[in-house]
Every structure is written in C-alpha cells, then in structure tokens.
Amino acid sequence: MKFFIVLLSVITSVLAIEPIVTAQWLNEHKNDANLRIVEVSDGDLYSLEHIPNAAHTTIDKWRFDNGTFLSIRPVAEIEKEISVLGIGEKMDVVLYAPINDPKDLLKTSYIYWALNYHGIKNVALLDGGIKAWKNANLELTQVEPSIEQTAFKAKIDSAKIADITYVKTHLGKLPMIDARPSDMYLGITPTPTVKRNGHIKGGMSYSWNYSVDKGYYLKSKAMLESIFKEGYRLDKNKEVLVYCTGGLETSFNYFVLSGVLGYKNVRLYDASMKEWGNREDTPMTQYRYEMFKK
Known part of the structure; x- marks a missing residue:
C-alpha cells in the first residue's frame, strides 16, 4: 500500500x-x-x-x-x-x-x-x-506568503520567438495569425503607434478576444479546435507564427494554440506591428482578408 x-x-x-x-x-x-x-x-x-x-x-x-x-x-x-x-x-x-x-x-x-x-x-x-x-465565494487574504527564492537558470527555447529577419524569410512559407481587431488588420482603422496601416503580407486575422466570452472565460475547447482545424486549416504538427501590435494580444493566441490546443510549434513575433508597420522595407497588405495556402 x-x-x-x-x-x-x-x-x-x-x-x-x-x-x-x-x-x-x-x-x-x-x-x-x-x-x-x-x-x-x-x-x-x-x-x-x-x-x-x-x-x-x-x-x-x-x-x-x-x-x-x-x-x-x-x-x-x-x-x-x-x-x-x-x-x-x-x-x-x-x-x-x-x-x-x-x-x-x-x-x-x-x-x-x-x-x-x-x-x-x-x-x-x-x-x-x-x-x-x-x-465561487472563495477565501481572499492580505497576507503575503513567505516564499523561498530559487536559483533559476533559463533554458531558452528559441522556437518560441521570432525576430523580423525570421518573419521576412518565412513569408508565404508558414501560416501567420494577426491577433488585432479585424478593422486594424484590414487597415480600415489605424493601429495606434503604427505608421503603416494593414497587416503582414499573407497574415490571417483572428482577434484574440474571439477565444473568450464577456466574462473572460475561455470558450469551449471543442469550438476552438474546430476554428483552427476546419476554419484556418492549421496542422498541429507544423509551425505557425503569431503576432499583433506589440506582443500582448498575440500572447493569448499563443496560449490557446500552444497550451490549450497542443500545437507543437507556435512562434511569437514579440515586436510585431510596432516594428513591422513602422518600417518601409516590410511587405504589407491592406483592405482584404488573406488565408494561408499550403
């Protein structure tokens, strides 16, 4: 026993x-x-x-x-x-x-x-x-816990992040998902702090908030599975790149894809449109939705 x-x-x-x-x-x-x-x-x-x-x-x-x-x-x-x-x-x-x-x-x-x-x-x-x-009427406190510090040493997973060079060299080669609201993706509404309107050439639109309800509870896993498999035709075993304005919005798409749905290789472009959309040498598309074609 x-x-x-x-x-x-x-x-x-x-x-x-x-x-x-x-x-x-x-x-x-x-x-x-x-x-x-x-x-x-x-x-x-x-x-x-x-x-x-x-x-x-x-x-x-x-x-x-x-x-x-x-x-x-x-x-x-x-x-x-x-x-x-x-x-x-x-x-x-x-x-x-x-x-x-x-x-x-x-x-x-x-x-x-x-x-x-x-x-x-x-x-x-x-x-x-x-x-x-x-x-749920559960206990809350003002007491700060006594925490024993660790001596953590990072094991960087370089497959989790993308820089501008990586994005440029992979345009059209892998699916990219824009987590901003669709009007900003289309370039109809300007994105604050971003000079050029529109989205990364070839990027698909999926606003991060589609995955939660009004109370910020996650929508059903079955529905999310269907969205990305049937709607976006993503393969869980192949790479997908996610981006937004500046890293925050797209992190939720990363969470849904990599965490909840178990996609094996999700890469986050941390600088996102604050870098891409403020340069003149980066391909962009405006006023139309795009889908990744394998």
Whole structure:
C-alpha cells in the first residue's frame, strides 16, 4: 500500500498541469508544495486582496522599452524575477489577474509565453481571473506568503520567438495569425503607434478576444479546435507564427494554440506591428482578408 502511494505521487508529479484551471481546482490545490500561484497586477490591488499563497508580479518586470518598442527583458532579468517568485524549472505555475481591463488578461498570457520561452513548461491561467474566484465565494487574504527564492537558470527555447529577419524569410512559407481587431488588420482603422496601416503580407486575422466570452472565460475547447482545424486549416504538427501590435494580444493566441490546443510549434513575433508597420522595407497588405495556402 505504501509503495502504491509513493508510485501514485511520482506519477502525479510528472503530469503537466492543465493550461486552464478553474477556481475550484485552484482552491483544492492552493497548498500544494509544487504549485506556485502568481498574481499579475499593478498598483495596490495585490495588497488589498489576493488568493492565498499567491506571489505577485507586474508586467513591467517582464517587458521593457528598448527605445523603439516594448520587448521581453534580457534573460538575466527574467531569471531574477522567476527566482524571486520562487519558481523552479519543474514546478507548476498558475497565473491570474484581477481582470478590470482586457489587457489585464493579456499580461498573464504574455508571462505564460515568457515562462515557456525561458524553460518553464507547466504553466496555467486561472479561467475567469480573480472574479471567478470571487464568484465561487472563495477565501481572499492580505497576507503575503513567505516564499523561498530559487536559483533559476533559463533554458531558452528559441522556437518560441521570432525576430523580423525570421518573419521576412518565412513569408508565404508558414501560416501567420494577426491577433488585432479585424478593422486594424484590414487597415480600415489605424493601429495606434503604427505608421503603416494593414497587416503582414499573407497574415490571417483572428482577434484574440474571439477565444473568450464577456466574462473572460475561455470558450469551449471543442469550438476552438474546430476554428483552427476546419476554419484556418492549421496542422498541429507544423509551425505557425503569431503576432499583433506589440506582443500582448498575440500572447493569448499563443496560449490557446500552444497550451490549450497542443500545437507543437507556435512562434511569437514579440515586436510585431510596432516594428513591422513602422518600417518601409516590410511587405504589407491592406483592405482584404488573406488565408494561408499550403
């Protein structure tokens, strides 16, 4: 019997956490030794109330202004933040936000991608954010947990990111998905901070918010599977590149494709249109939808 319990514990420890978890599941597991809960919020929201045992981070600890656009911080800085949060390579991580604005959710999906990119694979988002927790009448606290820092060293997965050279050399060779609203994709409505209107030549339109309902709960996996398989004709075993205005919106498409649906090779163009659309040497299309043709 004792052997069976130990074996079960070992098996459980190697199973990856589901990419989206419910408030009920998180409440049942919030004290697990191998689980780190992280709130992503600004201001004093965390100090006012947070989920028990949750650590705290802000998006500016993961992104910085490089003088041209916002991008992921240098590896050493990300390693430091991951260590401060007490996250180890094989730990499970659940990210959540007080979703008072769509960008609040996008900040969690961006950090989801950043963790994957730096070698943390078992990451999840709390479905519905802290509002789901409140709706379930679960405990909130002002007590900050005592967190033992780790000495995390990144294992960079270069297949998770694209730069402008990579995008240019792969135009027409792999599917690219634009996460901005369709009017910005078409170039009918200008994208703030982007000089040229339209989208990357050959890019397809799928606004990130199509994947969630009004309460920011993820739509059904079956429907999302159908959208990308039947509608966009994507192959889970082949590469897909995702982009948006500047990294945030597309991180949710990354989360859906790579995490929820299990696409094997999803690459995020972090600089996105803030780089591509502000140059004159980058091919763009305006006023029409495009589909990738194999």
